[in-house]
Amino acid sequence: MQEFKSLKDIPEQDYFTGGSSACAGCGPSLGLKLALKVLGPETIIINSAGCMTLLPLYPNTPLKASWIHNAIENAASTAAGARHGLDMMGNGDMNVVVYAGDGATYDIGFASLSAAAAKNERIIYICYNNQSYGNTGFQWSTATPYGSETKTTPRGKENPTGTTIVNKDMLKIMGAHRVYAATASLAYPVDFLNKLSRAKERDGFSYIELLGACTAGWNYDPRLTIKISKLAVRCGMWPLYEIEHGMLTLNKDFSELKPIDEFLKMQGRYRALPPDGVERLQALINEHWAELKEYNKQRYV
Numbered sequence: 001m002q003e004f005k006s007l008k009d010i011p012e013q014d015y016f017t018g019g020s021s022a023c024a025g026c027g028p029s030l031g032l033k034l035a036l037k038v039l040g041p042e043t044i045i046i047n048s049a050g051c052m053t054l055l056p057l058y059p060n061t062p063l064k065a066s067w068i069h070n071a072i073e074n075a076a077s078t079a080a081g082a083r084h085g086l087d088m089m090g091n092g093d094m095n096v097v098v099y100a101g102d103g104a105t106y107d108i109g110f111a112s113l114s115a116a117a118a119k120n121e122r123i124i125y126i127c128y129n130n131q132s133y134g135n136t137g138f139q140w141s142t143a144t145p146y147g148s149e150t151k152t153t154p155r156g157k158e159n160p161t162g163t164t165i166v167n168k169d170m171l172k173i174m175g176a177h178r179v180y181a182a183t184a185s186l187a188y189p190v191d192f193l194n195k196l197s198r199a200k201e202r203d204g205f206s207y208i209e210l211l212g213a214c215t216a217g218w219n220y221d222p223r224l225t226i227k228i229s230k231l232a233v234r235c236g237m238w239p240l241y242e243i244e245h246g247m248l249t250l251n252k253d254f255s256e257l258k259p260i261d262e263f264l265k266m267q268g269r270y271r272a273l274p275p276d277g278v279e280r281l282q283a284l285i286n287e288h289w290a291e292l293k294e295y296n297k298q299r300y301v
């Protein structure tokens, strides 16, 4: 297994080069660029409709790997089919990787994801989570955190909170499928690449969920993508952990979390969240963090 110890170990070779049509500072694009450094060109990426779908538009494709554009509902089924076909043709070494948004993963394509995971298909499923239906204008998905404003959960006099529904606990759901499930962050690329490297070697289904900071939807200065991604981990909005055979491991443990205020202030989607909304969000984060600490290195699901 290829192991990365520090930033110096990350290969310079890029399989995602210039010519992308994504926004400046786009987190999900950076995630794919990093992922391909481990996966390499012998990879088929299956992408459900979303922001990343625009990347390979002819003649400006920035990608040096194969790409299947898929309907939003069934990327995991397509991936399973590709895996079986490649194996039958003696191409078992090729990586089959889904790169799908949270809308496609948590909501519209969940049935096919769950089936492929339950059958332990040998694919890597990366969900780039920008916490919304980004490509269609930043609508609410079941990955949108409490308190975020979206186009379909706007703040107003009657509802100053914006999103009042608490997002799904997708890691727990995927962990309960008895597959490898992990979170990842752009601010911790060594951790992300090692998780992918491990997933590449596994003889079964791997689910990796990357927080995909979204400059346009989260409404922040594109230069802050990494800073925001790091703060998300430090304040417990996006803890780094993995679940394997039902056992939980915290990959970045902190004795104390930073308060969420700085993280919230940097983004337009939270700017007008009233104090009781901030309090409730902080309480939700604390509750989740306490649960992870309690079950660290123990059976979780």
Ligand SMILES: Cc1ncc(C[n+]2csc(CCOP(=O)(O)OP(=O)(O)O)c2C)c(N)n1
Binding pocket: 049, 050, 051, 052, 072, 073, 100, 101, 102, 103, 104, 105, 108, 130, 132, 133, 134, 135, 136, 141
């Ligand atoms: C069944 C279906 N419903 C709606 C759409 C329209 N649509 C295209 S991209 C998109 C957003 C997908 O959101 P997500 O999966 O989170 O990816 P993101 O756009 O955030 O990258 C939607 C709703 C579609 N293609 N198919």
Ligand code: SF4
Binding pocket: 022, 023, 025, 026, 027, 028, 029, 051, 130, 134, 135, 212, 213, 214, 215, 216, 217
């Ligand atoms: S809207 Fe967000 S996810 Fe989509 S391309 Fe722009 S920054 Fe990337």
Ligand SMILES: [Mg+2]
Binding pocket: 101, 102, 103, 128, 129, 130, 131, 132, 133, 134, 135
């Ligand atoms: Mg999305």
